[in-house]
Amino acid sequence: MQGTIDLAGDSHLRAARDQAQSIPLADFDVGNPELFKTDTFWPYFDRLRREEPVHYCKESMFGPYWSVTKYNDIMDIETNHAVFSSAASLGGITIRDVAPDLRRESFIAMDQPRHSAQRKTVAPMFTPTHLDQLATNIRKRSAECLDNLPVNEVFDWVDQVSIELTTQMLAVLFDFPWEERRKLTRWSDVATTIPGPGGLVATEEERQAELLECATYFARLWKERINQPPKSDLLSMMAHGEATRDMDPKNFLGNLILLIVGGNDTTRNTLSGSVYALNKNPDQYRKLRDNPDLIDSFVPEVIRWQTPLAHMRRTALEDIEFRGRQIRKGDKVVMWYVSGNRDEDVIDRPYEFIIDRARPRTHLSFGFGIHRCVGIRLAELQLKIIWEEILKRYDNIEVVGEPKRVYSSFVKGYETLPVRIAA
Numbered sequence: 001m002q003g004t005i006d007l008a009g010d011s012h013l014r015a016a017r018d019q020a021q022s023i024p025l026a027d028f029d030v031g032n033p034e035l036f037k038t039d040t041f042w043p044y045f046d047r048l049r050r051e052e053p054v055h056y057c058k059e060s061m062f063g064p065y066w067s068v069t070k071y072n073d074i075m076d077i078e079t080n081h082a083v084f085s086s087a088a089s090l091g092g093i094t095i096r097d098v099a100p101d102l103r104r105e106s107f108i109a110m111d112q113p114r115h116s117a118q119r120k121t122v123a124p125m126f127t128p129t130h131l132d133q134l135a136t137n138i139r140k141r142s143a144e145c146l147d148n149l150p151v152n153e154v155f156d157w158v159d160q161v162s163i164e165l166t167t168q169m170l171a172v173l174f175d176f177p178w179e180e181r182r183k184l185t186r187w188s189d190v191a192t193t194i195p196g197p198g199g200l201v202a203t204e205e206e207r208q209a210e211l212l213e214c215a216t217y218f219a220r221l222w223k224e225r226i227n228q229p230p231k232s233d234l235l236s237m238m239a240h241g242e243a244t245r246d247m248d249p250k251n252f253l254g255n256l257i258l259l260i261v262g263g264n265d266t267t268r269n270t271l272s273g274s275v276y277a278l279n280k281n282p283d284q285y286r287k288l289r290d291n292p293d294l295i296d297s298f299v300p301e302v303i304r305w306q307t308p309l310a311h312m313r314r315t316a317l318e319d320i321e322f323r324g325r326q327i328r329k330g331d332k333v334v335m336w337y338v339s340g341n342r343d344e345d346v347i348d349r350p351y352e353f354i355i356d357r358a359r360p361r362t363h364l365s366f367g368f369g370i371h372r373c374v375g376i377r378l379a380e381l382q383l384k385i386i387w388e389e390i391l392k393r394y395d396n397i398e399v400v401g402e403p404k405r406v407y408s409s410f411v412k413g414y415e416t417l418p419v420r421i422a423a
């Protein structure tokens with residue numbers, strides 16, 4: 001079936017499809033994190049793409065917002081940055097507005113010309129030459145992590161592999177004290193969590209207290225780096241960069257969190273998603289095992305399939321008509337990558353996981369336009385090396401239970417994924 005989720009065997013999805021078909025479009029609230037926690041958002045987006053691709057939700061836990069659900073429409077919003085702003089002062093880049101007193105600027109939540117100037121400061125980290133230098137380190141760490149995995153017993157892939165390897169990578173990028181690297185994981189999780197009972201943090205105050213701890217810790221490292229000659233870590237680059245060395249403390253913390261979350265959650269959830277996707281599609285797993293050269297197209301395919309950031313948001317700077325709908329100045333416009341990546345008008349058999357697609361890089365997972373992810377090459381390199389090392393060692397990473405998913409309509413990922421490696 002093209003462009004509609006295949007429901008065979010998934011009863012929770014069947015119920016969601018009935019629900020998505022029966023309720024009026026006016027009542028749709030696709031940003032509800034519960035739909036993502038239960039993985040039941042798919043049929044809602046299927047219907048929106050078909051019947052009302054640019055949709056207005058009048059009321060939600062995040063206030064009113066527009067949803068843009070088709071691939072090419074998302075590209076149009078992304079490239080019209082003169083009208084659709086990313087500015088933190090207007091609420092930022094996620095469906096959830098950041099409260100005015102908590103707003104921190106980072107270059108992802110900034111418009112031109114300051115955005116480009118700050119982005120340029122960290123860009124040298126991601127050049128092919130620098131990535132070649134990092135590759136040896138990535139391979140060595142991946143091999144060590146994989147060699148130490150338990151065999152013939154169930155363990156959590158998210159914690160032991162995905163979090164561990166992406167956290168290590170981040171510690172390398174920041175030249176962060178190695179033994180304390182899990183602090184980075186914690187700060188990344190806290191930065192994106194929605195506070196609530198039973199959650200990672202119970203209240204917004206707790207969340208802010210932990211982020212302040214992050215800022216204080218990094219401020220100390222910053223002082224060390226600024227008094228040393230420039231080096232090739234991200235902190236040193238910002239401490240010595242012309243556009244960033246005089247940042248105010250809020251902009252400093254904003255950029256830190258951007259780089260921590262950008263480099264952590266996304267690759268982590270794609271790595272967990274890659275094991276899950278191959279288990280759901282054993283024929284593709286076999287294909288990959290038989291021909292490891294397919295890793296080059298498997299990696300972008302899994303990034304599309306997973307779409308680890310479900311959306312990015314913009315705010316309209318003026319009234320504008322878009323696809324026949326009247327968007328008003330100040331309206332929140334959410335670009336649903338997760339839906340664009342299943343748009344059958346652009347992607348052939350979009351619900352299928354096909355590791356040797358003809359054009360695997362046709363996807364929106366990295367965004368588009370001036371804010372397109374700066375870490376693309378690094379993300380792909382990490383996933384490629386890790387999978388090269390996995391295939392050398394283990395025939396089958398078997399998923400033995402359903403994953404526990406994150407309660408968020410922004411970070412689309414996994415809290416746990418139980419697996420077993422057979423001897």
Ligand code: HEM
Nearest residue numbers: 107108262263266267365366367368371372373374375379
């Ligand atoms: C921006 C996705 C890995 C750093 C973005 C955006 C997306 C994204 C959707 C916003 C694009 C837009 O608004 O048009 C991803 C995915 C990744 C990944 C899916 C992995 C699979 C990384 C890594 C880093 C990174 C490894 C760095 C260590 C950034 C930064 C930005 C960004 C700094 C802001 C760019 C700007 O505003 O100019 N990423 N990312 N990302 N990403 Fe990534």
